[in-house]
Amino acid sequence: MDLFFLGALGWGPAGGLSAGEAFYIASQIEDGNAESWTCAFEHQGEVLSAQANIWLKRGCTLAAGEARLKAFACYRSAWQFVVPGKRFTALFRTSQKHFDQALEELGIPATRFTIPYAGGELPGHFFQASDPTVPTILVIGGADTCHEDRFLSQGRYYLNRGYSVALVDLPGQGLVQEQGLYWEPETELPIAAVIDELITRFRVEPQRLALLGMSLGGYFASRAAAYEPRIAAVIATPVLTNPIELFKGVEKQEAESDKTKASEAGKNNLQVLMWKAGATDFSEMAQRWDGVVVNPLNIHVPFLSVLGNQEGSIWKKQTEEWHTNIASAKKSLVILDAESGADAHCQGNNPLRLVQEVDAWLREVL
Amino acid sequence: MDLFFLGALGWGPAGGLSAGEAFYIASQIEDGNAESWTCAFEHQGEVLSAQANIWLKRGCTLAAGEARLKAFACYRSAWQFVVPGKRFTALFRTSQKHFDQALEELGIPATRFTIPYAGGELPGHFFQASDPTVPTILVIGGADTCHEDRFLSQGRYYLNRGYSVALVDLPGQGLVQEQGLYWEPETELPIAAVIDELITRFRVEPQRLALLGMSLGGYFASRAAAYEPRIAAVIATPVLTNPIELFKGVEKQEAESDKTKASEAGKNNLQVLMWKAGATDFSEMAQRWDGVVVNPLNIHVPFLSVLGNQEGSIWKKQTEEWHTNIASAKKSLVILDAESGADAHCQGNNPLRLVQEVDAWLREVL
Structure with a gap:
């Protein structure tokens, strides 16, 4: 909690x-x-x-x-x-x-939209900057978010800095799992549908489009970076390239916890996560995600990896290895320590610091 | 702390x-x-x-x-x-x-200024709204503030809402006590000097000038409301009409506290307060402030009294009596409970709520 x-x-x-x-x-x-x-x-x-x-x-x-x-x-x-x-x-x-x-x-001013995808609809909001030629930042949350809360976490800051901002729920986010659309390994597919819409409806130019993925969204963004060519810059906080390691970590934690003492909040949260994953238990989840890994050698887009020092060991390892190994000519790794006040998961304790890092980096690579 | x-x-x-x-x-x-x-x-x-x-x-x-x-x-x-x-x-x-x-x-855009007063200088900042015809809010802090921190506490919000904002240190505030200018009962005198400057240098119109006093500034503002006619609306959070009661309350607390356990922070803070008061001890302070009371019957200016439920009993009593007894045709009392999140001293735990109350009221009385 x-x-x-x-x-x-x-x-x-x-x-x-x-x-x-x-x-x-x-x-x-x-x-x-x-x-x-x-x-x-x-x-x-x-x-x-x-x-x-x-x-x-x-x-x-x-x-x-x-x-x-x-x-x-x-x-x-x-x-x-x-x-x-x-x-x-x-x-x-x-x-x-x-x-x-x-x-x-x-x-x-904001436009609420839905994007047809796999027989369902992905909901989102587009916030158009007053200058239509500025870059657009597409912010994607993780396991515990909805696209609207990304406005308070990150979106509003970019809007105030003059960017256009797009927020969207991918399968398994927000309420999208109600439609039978769960987290999926091939995130480049829904993200492609989102980018189609951003281009045709909101006239976003791919060479001015940045993608920011947070938490499990760090996987969604890394995956899209490998397979979707219409993105000019990608940021992940932290990076996640091999989700099964994270899911297994959660499973291990769950198995080791004293069931009689396990909090109702923790148990409920796990139930919600399974619902989003479209799985009944960890073994079903493992089946779906086993072998799903993003290859850093496929990454040629400018990439900013962000890591708070409070992040767990799986996040740390995957983020650091990713940064070392990606093929991008323009890559950067920002590690935020306790002194920055931004060392918590996804910089939740100091969102502005993440905004500043992203903004500064985008000015340099876009 | x-x-x-x-x-x-x-x-x-x-x-x-x-x-x-x-x-x-x-x-x-x-x-x-x-x-x-x-x-x-x-x-x-x-x-x-x-x-x-x-x-x-x-x-x-x-x-x-x-x-x-x-x-x-x-x-x-x-x-x-x-x-x-x-x-x-x-x-x-x-x-x-x-x-x-x-x-x-x-x-x-801000102008740092100093106002000649009693052989010394009172420092302040003026923030001019883009529309020069809008009302100006003069924000005055209390015993533990400087005019610059009032920008973070209140000033910036009013500026963002389109007001012009003036922040200033009165005698005994900020570093002004270095000049031998200490808290004084007749606050209408330095406030008159401030208003002179606001009118002549920044073209502020008195009928569009509001005064907000916070903490001990609640006394400064109430006192000015009684004796300075060039203010269109006054707000105090909370009101303080009889400062000696507050000072005696602090003295009593001090006497009752276990000296061996008294924290260094508390002792240091008391030393700073005595410095600002220009007194060596409570008895000297009492001499200067004995009998200093603002008469509510002298108040005819629109007056907003704000009280957080966490405020001490002296603040509560004086604020409520004040509101009941002032002669103003336009008066209002806002009491903020725990649910508002703004019940701490001067709404320090939810400054925006104070801003909203002040702004809403000013739109009605100015």
Whole structure:
């Protein structure tokens, strides 16, 4: 829970909860108790949504949007430890509704779209910069995200820096698994469908398109870097080239944990992950992912690998080996230590530092 | 220390430290140990300042300004528990230098000014909105602030909302006590000098001028509301009308505390406060402030009283009595509970909520 709470706190500067709101919520959570987590965040979402309506009545549209975006952040955190089912879906849909209303109230122009893929639809948002010739950054989250929360984590910062921003859920992300579309090894296929749409609908030029993958999205991005030629620069935090190693690590941790003490939150989270993976258990997952490895020698696109020092050993090993071995003429590895305050998983404790690194590097390679 | 750490965390959304940086600093602080606090913040200031220089070399001026503003926040927190003397002054001057450089790098137009007063000079910053006809908000801090940190606490939000903003140190604030100018009961005098300057130099119109006083600044603002006619609206969080009650409360707390256990940080802070008050001890302070009370019947200007539920009993009593008794035709009292996340002293745990309340109210009264 600590990681997700830190994440929620890390969204603050981009319009998420204040320290006071986050700690008030935390005071109602019993460690490991998923129900207490969900109720505390859901209730705060209701409080903030009601406050947003009060601001609207007073004619304060900006304040309404600020409160509504915080309400989104609450509902989004609320579903984190809910098992798949009606409640998960209801909280998720409520979070989406608040996100879109907040954007409108904040006056942030955005287009919600869906992309046909494999008989289903991938949802996303496109944020067009005022200058249509600037680069576009496509941000892809990981196992525990939805595309909307990438706005608070990274997207809004790039928009404020003048970039266009695309956020999208790939199979197994957000609610896409409801359509029977689960995480898949060949991520270049849905990403190709996304790029088709970015080019035809939003006139994005591939030579000005950057892809940022976070967490499990570090695999999605590395994979796309190897097989999808229409990307000008790729960033992964951290890199993941061999997902089965990570999944096996989680399985081992699970097997070693004392089942009687295993927290409800952890168990629920695992159930959600299996749902996203489209597997009933680890052995089924292993079957699907066994032998799936991205070859660093296939990588010729400019590539930025980012690694926080708090990342686990599997992430560290794969990121460092990847950086050493990729064939790209332009490659860079940024390792962030405790002093940077950005050493947590995907820089959740200091999102701005990741933004600064990505922005600085893109200026040099694009 | 907790209050000041929460304050430092609360500055995050306006450009202060990220959660990761703040908690990294906290990990180096031993509770009550002033030296560990100072060293941890000072070192992080050096780290961020060096990082800002790295961004500059890479041509990333915005990232440089962001890191520099965080460096300012570090040096400003560093002096919080340092006794008066060379080290205090050096840290203070370093924080100021970083503040001005950060504004330049961030492209935030600001004018640093000094106002002649009682043989000395009061320093401040004026931030001119792009539309010169908009209202100006003059933000005044309290016992533990300098005018620059009010930028992170409140000023930047108003600037982003289109207001012009003035920040200034009154006698006994920032470093002004170095000039022998200490907190004084007749705050309407230095505030009059400030308003003279705002009118003549920055063409501020009194009927578009709001005054926001925070903490001990809640007294300064209430006092000015009674005696200075050139202000269109006054906000205090919380209100303080009878400062001696507060000072006696601090004295009582001090007398009751176990001296052998009294933290170095607390003792140092008290020494700084006495320096700002221009007193050697509480009895000298009491002599100067005995009988100093602002009469609520003298208040005819629109007045917004703000009170967080975590405020101490003296603040609560004085704020509520004030609101009930002032003669203003337009008056409002906002009480912020735990759920708002803004219940701490001066809304340090959720500064945006204070901004929203002030902005909404000003739109109604100005």
